[in-house]
Amino acid sequence: MEQHSRDFLQAAGAAIADSERARTREALGLLMPNQREQAIKDFGGNKEFDALRSEVKAIRQHALAHLGHYLESFSSAARENGSSVHFARNGDELNGIVLDICTRHEAQRIAKGKSMITEETGLNAALESAGFAVRETDLGEYIIQESGDTPSHIVAPALHKSPAEIRELFLERHDLGERDLADAPEMVAEARQVLREEFLAADVGIIGSNALIAENGYSMLVTNEGNGDLCANLPPVLIVCTSVDRVLPRAEDAMAMLRLLVRSTTGQAVSCYTSFYAGPRRPGDVDGPLETHFVLLDNHRSEILASDYAEMLQCIRCGACLNHCPVYMNAGGHAYGWVYPGPMGSVLTPLLTSLEESADLPDACTACGRCEEVCPASIPLPDLLRDLRRDKFTQGVTAKRWRFGIQIHAWLALHPRLYQRITSL
Ligand code: SF4
CATH class of the missing domain: 3.40.50.10420 (NagB/RpiA/CoA transferase-like)
Incomplete structure (x- = not known):
């Protein structure tokens, strides 16, 4: 399957504008978590x-x-x-x-x-x-x-x-x-x-x-x-x-x-x-x-196993993190541009292909933590996504305009009075 993860932002924007598909995803976004919740109740509880x-x-x-x-x-x-x-x-x-x-x-x-x-x-x-x-x-x-x-x-x-x-x-x-x-x-x-x-x-x-x-x-x-x-x-x-x-x-x-x-x-x-x-x-x-x-x-799985991202290999491909992810539910699976969408895909795709080819995926996260909560393999997906963002920055993959913005933000954070004045404008 060809990879188009570079186009995530554009593709996600187009998916959000497609109101019919968005309605289908919204319905599924309610149905699938409810089914899982009921199954856990029937199993004997959390x-x-x-x-x-x-x-x-x-x-x-x-x-x-x-x-x-x-x-x-x-x-x-x-x-x-x-x-x-x-x-x-x-x-x-x-x-x-x-x-x-x-x-x-x-x-x-x-x-x-x-x-x-x-x-x-x-x-x-x-x-x-x-x-x-x-x-x-x-x-x-x-x-x-x-x-x-x-x-x-x-x-x-x-x-x-x-x-x-x-x-x-x-x-x-x-x-x-x-x-x-x-x-x-x-x-x-x-x-x-x-x-x-x-x-x-x-x-x-x-x-x-x-x-x-x-x-x-x-x-x-x-x-x-x-x-x-x-x-x-x-x-x-x-x-x-x-x-x-x-x-x-x-x-x-x-x-x-x-x-x-x-x-x-x-x-x-x-x-x-x-x-x-x-x-x-x-x-x-x-x-x-x-x-x-x-x-x-x-x-690349042997390399992942030897890296800080080894926990990702615990994935059992259940899809629960997709079903509970607000980004996946809004952007849809195709926006991720390759085989694995949603939170698990945002971690796996850069590791199995390259961070350059999928640079926007680690940012496709609201840090709500739902994916980690529901992951049956207890994979700390938000932490892994944050680590990939760090790698992106240190390896110079982050676009120059974003790097500049982050550096300004970091500098302002060290000057709280100025930060306060600017953010209260
Ligand atoms: S919820 Fe966990 S085990 Fe299931 S697909 Fe996502 S990462 Fe894999």
Whole structure:
């Protein structure tokens, strides 16, 4: 996915002026926090939930502190299960590995589940330019792909689309004759009908992963549509694309994370589908892929782990910080100009790309603290954003006019009488 984070201010201004989209975001800005709040009440209240947050934070910190060890354990367990494990230093390497596998199998059609990592590496474009037909099968991603758009939310990629827009899109793109498509269930049923053919025809399935489990070499995937299972089990070849920081020591750690993730994301007690992929079909199995590959992306994560920003790798991609952020709710996801929007994106994008390319993102914050309050991994997002602003200043990335303004402000702050006189004018 191309990066346009440099244009954040302009894009945010345009998004705020788009009143229809702004109304949709406003409604969601009320709905999603309410759902999370209700889920926490049903769980037993904030005290219980915070205890689980502390547990998961400790699990994530431990896994990241011993990342090399757990990656080795995962790799050897996955290989014992019959899978191949590949490591990619950057996006081009990941795309190259996937292309090689698809070419070796003379694949033509690829069915894809939702994967932010492949958005990060621009895998679809790489596969399509090599002649493969790629079909996104998560409903939101399918809508995005059909409309030539990009995701605006890490969990709900087509959040910005209205039902009327989706209806128009389906009527235009699906050659299914006269029909009403009057409501959402009809549209969902139609997408399901169209996509079913894609699963059956695919030569390769590509999915993401919510957690890699070191002790048994399994991968956990959480979805509400079941499309991940169809991508994983129907095509003869399965490729799981994820990043190195997803590894957890034990299956029970993944279950603890799951209890937190789903409540923080959609307010559900449990996701509709939680699947564990253990490798290729074994003798006696009636279904499953014949070949399974894990492709694990680093793309600067090792550098982040060794930096002052290591806590950002604790992120479990729940999207709660987006749903509670006043800047995200006003500017929308596209304004951030790359794969990861909202507070988590404002920290991650400069770290995964460059501070120069995304210089405005650390400032896309009102310092209200809601993101840190709701983050299930207890990531101090406002502190990390402040540190990035400091780096921006010390590295000379901050624009000259802003540096001059900050220096004047700092000087005035040291002269309180003058400061008072000027600010009281
Ligand atoms: S930073 Fe926290 S709240 Fe935001 S997506 Fe990651 S885990 Fe969720």
